[in-house]
Amino acid sequence: MSVSSFHPPQRTLMGPGPSDVNPRILEAMSRPTIGHLDPEFIRMMDEMKALLQYAFQTKNALTMSVSAPGSAGMECCFVNLVEPGDKVIVCQNGVFGGRMKENVVRSGGIVIPVDDEWGQAVDPAKLEDALKTNPDAKLVAFVHAETSTGALSDAKTLVELAHKYGCLTIVDTVTSLGGVPVLVDEWGIDAIYSGSQKCLSCTPGLSPVSFNAAAQEKISKRKTPVQSWFLDLNLVMGYWGEGAKRAYHHTAPINALYGLHEALVILQEEGLNPAWERHQRNHLALRAGIEAMGLGFVVQEADRLPQLNTVTIPEGVDDAAVRARLLQDYNLEIGAGLGTLARKVWRIGLMGHASNKTNVLLFLGALDSILTGMGANINSGVAVQAANDFYA
């Protein structure tokens, strides 16, 4: 066996993440590695905290990056906040709500399910029913932006309801952070996690998290130790914490953190409002093209995520064949449907750096050409123009 260096192709990433990475971030990741206790690295960590506080719109002291992908950020929230026997209301309207349920069970908690159709937002009325019938519930967990369906839920209202009934909240913002408003302090979110590879346009592998005082208090009053040593916030905070001694816990993924730092600097330079507006504008241009083609969206207009567009596959069209053509002929990746939506939808990401006019036009032209070539029942040759008209 003899293996050579790996040289990946240059793709356009318009799936559910990872999304196109800004070249500045790739360059930052290739800067010289320094030690995880180096004074210069500690300074970088302090900056990272300030940048994450900006991205999350929070003053929470416990704001940092978990040294592993978003799934570990999710687990970090659940293993720290759920104690054995705790009732946790989990609102599920897609794949990632299901994963939350798994996390509750494995943390020794009891799941109270609140289920909505995939593709719909979480229904606040159903949550309130569950809160009323479970006055002993401790936590409410939901996904702000369901990556599997493209539906945006009303985080502000759901958090208000949870608090009204004395519950803390765990909110998944893996796909929302940087793409649509995420206002941790204004909405009162207690524990939140996200991912580096969606609207922050960084490479995958890190999970920004933030916890408010109420969440910290629940963690500090636990009767049982956190079951994960790696994710135990009591230990992690000795390294990341405010005024901490920077005690060695685990070796931080230095160069990956350089990348996230640069991604957050870029977000700060653009500003949150302009970033949200850019995501919305490119979504509307994509929508103009998709609708001109005669295709439709799974999610109703009010709940649509601009950064993740779930488009219904036309009757008789082979899902996998289209995605393979996009990848082979256009070096363009889009996402397949998951779970109940498998083979029924495509998931088209316009996230972070990938949310731009060039990508919208490239994709619409490619899809139009492939579907027309397959004889699919669409309006051919009009999508690119419709999107272009939108930008004009």
Next chain:
Amino acid sequence: MSVSSFHPPQRTLMGPGPSDVNPRILEAMSRPTIGHLDPEFIRMMDEMKALLQYAFQTKNALTMSVSAPGSAGMECCFVNLVEPGDKVIVCQNGVFGGRMKENVVRSGGIVIPVDDEWGQAVDPAKLEDALKTNPDAKLVAFVHAETSTGALSDAKTLVELAHKYGCLTIVDTVTSLGGVPVLVDEWGIDAIYSGSQKCLSCTPGLSPVSFNAAAQEKISKRKTPVQSWFLDLNLVMGYWGEGAKRAYHHTAPINALYGLHEALVILQEEGLNPAWERHQRNHLALRAGIEAMGLGFVVQEADRLPQLNTVTIPEGVDDAAVRARLLQDYNLEIGAGLGTLARKVWRIGLMGHASNKTNVLLFLGALDSILTGMGANINSGVAVQAANDFYA
């Protein structure tokens, strides 16, 4: 608040890890990000498995990289293999054996401690005593190369003993892999984990692991689910496994994996035997200089790790001041002592790419100059020459 891009200084990394990263690896990490389900990425994963099998000297099908640092690799082994109530014999001769005990407890297991002095190898006789008095023990765990002390234990003998008494083994090779022989199949190690940032010279953030058939069988026969969703090998294998459907589990840290792939290609190019010999040669040169200076080692000669040299600090010398001078004046990082060895020793890494003549001479010259300037009781001005003579 306005934060600028972070430009780290260029350090020479001669601490306990991260070690100097080969520039080829930094360049590899900055290659274009592709999707974690891209056919080209899947091909890279297959190559990665073959490269890790070479590094570990194993044919184990379950050989892969955990998407988080070595601490998570450790936790992956324990949460999958330890079932509630299992007795686990943990041999401790430094910091990381203590961390293993934490992992056993948090996984619901019962620790049977076998303790040795910090700086000594694990004593096989003590392990055998523990095995005799605990015939119901299920697992033996030990650290092959204690990063906190620089002591190398006899993994082959310890594994043989464990098997003689019907126990499976979990072996920490975070600091040994690539620096000294680690022969998984020949020694019969059942579960093993390592880190990317030591003798593999990659950036921190990934943890290579491997499990043999016996370990896999114990995992598949578990009566309780693995408490960690992120580290559950039954799920992870759906993505990384032999003949697996590459089912989405978590988003792999794409660019970090490019880096590890390149690190393993470099190891393959050099070859394991030449790499081990290089580590030994540079260690002996360092030793010549250290001893010429009149300083000594904590670990007795037979058990010394060539890649991690624990040197006793001369009487009256301020540990932190010396390390600060090395960092400020020479951009050179070495490690402090941990636990019972704090302020008593320096830990000098010669790991992977950092194990070279230039680093040995640079460090000896710097240390000689700093200690001489402080008026320490050493033989001044002879260390560099002694090391140079060794190379001649």
